Amino acid sequence: MALSGLALLTSCQLIEQPSSLKPQARPASLSQPRPTVPEGPSAESEFLRQYYASFQADLLTQGLLRQDGGGADTPFTARELARNFEQIAFYDEYARGGGLRSGNGAPSFLRRWPGPVRITAEFGDSVPKRIRDKDNSTIRGYTSRLARLTGHSISYVNSGANFHVLVMGEDDRDDVVKRVQELVPNISAGSLGIFRRLPRTIHCLVVAFSTEDSDAAYGQAIALVRAEHPDLIRRSCYHEEMAQGLGLANDSPQARPSIFNDDDEFALLTTHDEMLLKMLYDPHLTVGMRLEEARPIVADLARELTGGDS
Numbered sequence: 001m002a003l004s005g006l007a008l009l010t011s012c013q014l015i016e017q018p019s020s021l022k023p024q025a026r027p028a029s030l031s032q033p034r035p036t037v038p039e040g041p042s043a044e045s046e047f048l049r050q051y052y053a054s055f056q057a058d059l060l061t062q063g064l065l066r067q068d069g070g071g072a073d074t075p076f077t078a079r080e081l082a083r084n085f086e087q088i089a090f091y092d093e094y095a096r097g098g099g100l101r102s103g104n105g106a107p108s109f110l111r112r113w114p115g116p117v118r119i120t121a122e123f124g125d126s127v128p129k130r131i132r133d134k135d136n137s138t139i140r141g142y143t144s145r146l147a148r149l150t151g152h153s154i155s156y157v158n159s160g161a162n163f164h165v166l167v168m169g170e171d172d173r174d175d176v177v178k179r180v181q182e183l184v185p186n187i188s189a190g191s192l193g194i195f196r197r198l199p200r201t202i203h204c205l206v207v208a209f210s211t212e213d214s215d216a217a218y219g220q221a222i223a224l225v226r227a228e229h230p231d232l233i234r235r236s237c238y239h240e241e242m243a244q245g246l247g248l249a250n251d252s253p254q255a256r257p258s259i260f261n262d263d264d265e266f267a268l269l270t271t272h273d274e275m276l277l278k279m280l281y282d283p284h285l286t287v288g289m290r291l292e293e294a295r296p297i298v299a300d301l302a303r304e305l306t307g308g309d310s
Contacts, residue, residue, distance in 0.1 A: 042170065042171050045171050048170055056230045064263075065236065065264060065266070065267035066266045066268075067232075067266075067267055069269070070257030070272055071257075074256055074257035074270075076256065078299070078303040080254075081272065081306055082299045083254065084258065084260075085298055086291060086298060087252040087254070087255070088255065088276060089110060089248055090291045090294070091105070091106075091108065092250060109215075109290050110216060110286070110288060111216045111287070112216075112280055114211075116154070117152065117153065117162065118156075119139070119154065119165065120158065120161035120164060120165070121135065121136050121139045121167060122164060122166050123136075124167065124175055124227060125175070126168070126227060127172075134231075139238055140156045142238055142239065142242060143155065143156045143242070144156075145269075146243065146246065150280065150281035152246075162219065163220070163222075164221070164223070165225065165241075167225050167234075169226065169228050172227070173198075176195050176224065177192065180192060180195050183220070187207075194207075195224060198224070203225075204224060204237035206223040206224075206242070206244050206245040208220075214288060217287050218245075218247065221245040223242060239268050240259045243259070243260075243273065243277060246280065248276055255272070258270055258272050258273050259273055275305045275306070278301075278305065282297075285301075
């Protein structure tokens with residue numbers, strides 16, 4: 001996948017079957033820097049840093065990665081909002097438990113968190129303190145925004161998290177795999193393999209895990225964001241992966257203005273996307289609801305949010 005000779009800003013959400021084993025707590029060895037002093041980033045990590053910096057600069061030159069949330073040049077109707085919600089909330093970008101294998105194109109059911117979402121950020125040893133401090137503040141602020149938009153119980157915590165945002169670089173790859181296995185001991189080989197050998201074209205991802213009681217109910221999620229990204233792309237990854245991890249699992253080329261579109265026009269959550277999140281957690285929709293049942297409710301919600309009939 002290429003755009004002007006550079007890889008598309010690709011992110012993804014994968015969905016796993018229920019996990020019956022309790023995740024282990026984060027070991028102290030991953031919370032504190034190792035006693036050995038690193039000599040600096042590896043050649044591969046430095047290459048990725050330069051590659052993604054050039055990638056971001058190229059997109060900005062083209063007028064992409066907008067941060068304005070949409071405006072007069074990106075109007076959308078209630079009908080378009082409802083259509084986009086159906087595509088993003090009821091269809092899968094990737095097959096369940098199938099790694100990066102595409103979904104089957106058939107509508108699924110509504111998925112979201114029935115219980116509280118407790119988010120925390122974990123940083124690899126290779127991540128500089130300035131990035132840790134800045135990004136931790138960004139993630140905290142965005143968590144509060146998601147809570148306000150959805151009306152759901154979403155908060156940032158220092159312990160007891162069920163939504164882990166891992167910010168790690170190429171030199172932390174072994175720690176990424178180890179941490180994922182600690183959090184989800186019975187994760188499928190396909191999903192674990194993505195964390196182990198993350199393609200360069202995938203800048204960030206989130207894997208959501210169903211509860212034991214329902215395939216449609218989320219109980220845990222792990223997002224991975226590459227530390228080598230420049231600031232705006234890292235921030236865009238937080239915006240998309242944390243929102244996708246709440247239940248907006250798919251992308252749509254028709255969605256605009258939206259971060260749930262692989263065209264990279266927008267870097268940050270838009271007014272359109274805020275409406276999608278409000279619809280996702282509206283009490284008139286329920287976990288596991290099929291598209292046929294949800295469609296008239298979605299249409300009503302879209303009209304209510306946009307103030308329009310078409």
